[in-house]
Amino acid sequence: MRYNILIIGAGPVGNYLANLLARDYSVAVVEKKSSFGGKACTGIIGAENYERLNLPKKAILNELYGATFYSRIQSFSIGRKSPQAYLVDRKTLERELAKRAMKKGADYLMSTTFRGFRNGKAVLQHMGETLEVKADFYIGADGVNSTVAKVIGTKTRAEFLSGYEVEVLGSFDRRNVEVWVNKEITPDFFAWVTPIDGETARVGTFGKMEALSRFLRLRRLEPTKILEFKAGPVGFGWRKPWVKGNVALVGDSALQIKPTTAGGIVYGMLCAENLKKALYEGKPEKYWDYCSWVRRQISFGLKFRRLFTGLDQDAIERIFEVLGSEEAREVIETQADFDDHLRTAKALLKRPKLLAKLIKVSPSLIKALL
Structure with a gap:
């Protein structure tokens, strides 16, 4: 098999990039999971960028108009009359973006694991068989623990945290997110309550699982009313280079993640657009420069993160x-x-x-x- 571009990882960013490229290139996407979704992800995306990126309306679970911020002893609220963010269903988002890419000609290889490169080809494990796929350009969109990044020898300077989130039954204001900043309860990060509707919410934090347990007690949410539990890592920092030869990284695999909130979907998609531009120009080395806005945001977020921890x-x-x-x-x-x-x-x-x-x-x- 031969393609112009092979994307490794079928998360939101990998699928979004496949959709951008599939009309003009022969594209294949490799995904080690057998289905879309499943990753620990709250799934809050800013409304303005959701519209600008033309993301599928079908994936929206709830519209969020504001937030209430809680410390140990005080609180304040902010809000607007129009939705400021959307809560999305990760599985639906990934499936719909993949369907768009497929309709434009992209091939998908599910349940397929990327093992490395051999003689300029990607070595894949698919249904017990070893495949070698040749592409002109390879893109790693395979998450924080990127195999592609390891294979090409990137250098990483980052803080890695474990995230824990539950969907829980309770009583919530469906229009507003709750942000709790109390180092006595969650010392490594803030805790969040993101309503899906008036009776269910996604509740989580980063650090240790005990911090989430303490927060659930503080928020008076019953552990016996948990509908789903998910866990996963996040990385705040830099992984370089983003391009090496005919291989690039995008999304979480490049640590294109907000250190302030741990969100990575929008930054990854904005960088996917810039990678497309660099590839169209035949100058993939320009990808880093074209992502200057995202890099400034990450740099600011890292400063903010260091200050918060102190x-x-x-x-x-x-x-x-x-x-x-x-x-x-x-x-x-x-x-x-x-x-x-x-x-x-x-x-x-x-x-x-x-x-x-x-x-x-x-x-x-x-x-x-x-």
Whole structure:
């Protein structure tokens, strides 16, 4: 078998890229799982980018209009009249994107494991048989623990965390996400409650499973009412290079992940568009440069992540006092962008009163953000 492009990994980003390329190239997609979905993923995607990327409406489970932020002792809410994000069904999202790619001519090899490269060909294990597939260009979209990245010898400097999430029965405001920042309960990350509807939600955090158990008790959600449990890793940092010879990485395999929220679908898809551009131009080495916006967001997120890990709960409470003020909430509600966290930070720091208050809380925080 021979193709122009072989994509290894049929997650949202791999399937989105296949859809972008299939009309102009012969494309094959390899997926080690026997079906789509299944990965631990909350599945929140900003509404603006969901529309811009033309993602399938069929995958939307719920529209999210705002969020309530909780610390140990206080809370504040932000919201808008239009949906700011969508909660999606990961399985449906992947299937629908794969169907689009197939209709444009892409071939899919499910239950097929990528083993490495031999003499310029991809070595695959499919239904007990070893296959060798030749392609002009190979793309690793095979997740945080990317085999493609290991095979081409990329260097990784990143923080890796385990994520734990449950779907649980309870009572929820279906229009709003809950974000809980309490290091006494979840020391490594925030905890989230993302409603699917009024009686079920996806609840999770990163770090240790015990942190999720503590949070469920804090939120008064019963462990005997859990409908589903999922776990999986995430990586915050850099994996380089993104292109080596005729092999590229995209999505989670390139760690194109928000260090602020651990979301990776949008950043991966935006980079997939840039990889398509570089391939069309016959200059795959330009891929890194074309992803400059995503790289700036990751760089900002890593600074924010380092600052967060260094803050104690008392400092977080003081930051909550500032962000919960009427002026800060007005800035967030009118200027914040779901996927552009750098823009949101800059908007807050342009307000002299807010800047002065945040400097008092943590001068190093402001120095790093500026």
